[in-house]
Amino acid sequence: MMGEQTNVQDALFYEFNLERHVPASHLLRSIDRFVDLSGLRAHLKPFYSELGRPSVDPELMIRMLLVGYCFGIRSERRLCEEVHLNLAYRWFCRLGLEGDVPDHSTFSKNRHGRFRDSGLLRELFETTVRRCIAERLVGGEGFAVDASLIRADAHRQNGVKAKEELDPSAKRAVAEYLAVLDDAAFGAATPVEPKFISPVDPAARWTASWGGPAVYAYCANYLIDVEHAVIVDVEPSTAVRQAEVTAAKRMIERSHDDHNLWPERLIADAGYGSAEMLAWLVHERGIEPHIPVFDKSERRDGTFERADFEYDRERDLYVCPGGRELRQRQRNFTNERPPPVDDIGMVRYRARKADCDACALKARCCPKAPARKILRSIHEGARDMARNIATTDAYVVSRRQRKKVEMLFAHLKRILRLDRLRLRGPNGAKDEFHLAAAAQNLRKLAKLIPMPEPMPV
Known part of the structure; x- marks a missing residue:
């Protein structure tokens, strides 16, 4: 027989424990362990007046924003509705069952005002990084x-x-x-x-x-x-x-x-493989560049490329496939002069016109120019280092990482x-990137660090 609910009457008293109704496996339980907002009020204190009515608790707004970015709730109006209805969200935001959810307009006012002026969202992200370092995830x-x-x-x-x-x-x-x-x-x-x-x-x-x-x-x-x-x-x-x-x-x-x-x-990737960037990493920061070299010296017309020319580091010159030398200057000066560097940091190495005219390989080298020239960056040493790293097994691992x-x-x-x-x-x-990155780091902490086992009763 089909049942029917009758005589529905609200109870006069309820015994309801919000803590018991949030599952132990809920993502917010894991994230809550790593949300440290202890320094939030001290950070924001210079941006609040000592007079007037108390404002909405800034910790409540930050927790609500974390809920929104952790669960992809982009609309602040909808976020307020979800926090109002969802027990787990209420638990995370410390609202209890009867706590009032702030109006959505409060977020806009504080985001464009106190939060932005104080750099609070940057500090929130930095807090997650410090926690990841403390947990030895970095x-x-x-x-x-x-x-x-x-x-x-x-x-x-x-x-x-x-x-x-x-x-x-x-x-x-x-x-x-x-x-x-x-x-x-x-x-x-x-x-x-x-x-x-x-x-x-x-x-x-x-x-x-x-x-x-x-x-x-x-x-x-x-x-x-x-x-x-x-x-x-x-x-x-x-x-x-x-x-x-x-x-x-x-x-x-x-x-x-x-x-x-x-x-x-x-x-x-290769977008970071410019000569200036590679030189900055190698010479100023001491970092190995596991980066493809950004190189436009490749030719498609069948003529010799720069890679076909051998560079003599000791004499600072190139040797062409025909055995001729390309130098910065074909004349020898009594007083050493600095290399002729152009505005983009390139040094030109030129062959003698007489050598190119007498060379049997001229048609494959410089058919439309009287003599061949090679451009070399002043940061070519860092580029060569990146090329050498690209031949190692560690570079293959880096490509996967x-x-x-x-x-x-x-x-x-x-x-x-x-x-x-x-x-x-x-x-x-x-602001959006800081909140999103903080949410991703918190989710990473929750995933990699298991919840502690409950104490036996």
């Missing part, structure tokens, strides 16, 4: 760096062609864009002007490098320790290669200054749903 021997495009909150069909058409008083993001025009990670990264500039988020770069239709986007730059794929540092930049290299340098320097981390090797940073970006976009920003401007991108 080996500090091998780092990997990469960048991934994150679409900005800007319509791809709306744009202006010059920054003079922007109104700096209209949007906060416009003022932030004008403030970073001289920043090497944004406006000063390249002299090439973008085809279009977004009127609502002009710092976002118009780009089609992701393989689809052109969009406005930022780059999320990650520096990770390859042992357990812990994010050691994160930096936003505009979506051009030069800005990504600048961001990588900043993250390496900051990880050393803040956490005393000095890796033995850096793993990256580089996939870990790509997996983190896949997790960022698919699981945490950060494939499009909600905040605008360089500061908005910075």
Whole structure:
């Protein structure tokens, strides 16, 4: 017989323990062990007035933001609804059953105000890094760096062609864009002007490098320790290669200054294989570059490439396939002169015209020029070191380990749903990337460090 619920009457008293209703296997239970907000109020104290009514607890807002970024809840309005209804979220946010959830507008006010002015979200991320180091999840021997495009909150069909058409008083993001025009990670990264500039988020770069239709986007730059794929540092930049290299340098320097981390090797793709970057790693930081060399000397017309010429390091000259010498200068000077270096750091080695005219290989060497010349970077020693490392077994291992940073970006976009920003401007991108990286590190801690066994009763 089919049953029917009748005489439903609310009880006068309930005995309800929220702690018992959150499963021991819930992700938030594991994450809660590593969320250290003990210094939060001291960090924010200078940004609050001593007068007036008490504000919403900043720890509550930070915990709610962590819930949102850990579970891919991008909308702050929806986040407030979920925290109001979900018992596990209430438990993590220390709200109990009757605690009031703040209004969604509170997040916007504090994000653009106290949290941003105080650098709180950066400090939150740094706290997760320090905890990972304390738990020995960071080996500090091998780092990997990469960048991934994150679409900005800007319509791809709306744009202006010059920054003079922007109104700096209209949007906060416009003022932030004008403030970073001289920043090497944004406006000063390249002299090439973008085809279009977004009127609502002009710092976002118009780009089609992701393989689809052109969009406005930022780059999320990650520096990770390859042992357990812990994010050691994160930096936003505009979506051009030069800005990504600048961001990588900043993250390496900051990880050393803040956490005393000095890796033995850096793993990256060919976008970081410029001569200047390799020289910076080798000579200034003492780091082995496990990076493919960015080299455009390859020829496709069948003539001899630079690799076909042998470099004599002792005499500082090249020897061509025909046995002739290419020198910086064909004359000998009594007083030694510095090498003729051009604006991009290249030294030219030239052959004698008479040698090339008499050579039987001229048609395969310089058929359209009177004599052959070879360009060599002043940082060629670092490039040669990277080429030699690329022939080792350790380099093969590094190529596999580089996939870990790509997996983190896949997790960022698919699981945490950060494939499009909600905040605008360089500061908005910075805030979102710091929160997302903090959430990924917390999830990593929860995954790798098991929950302690319950004490026997």
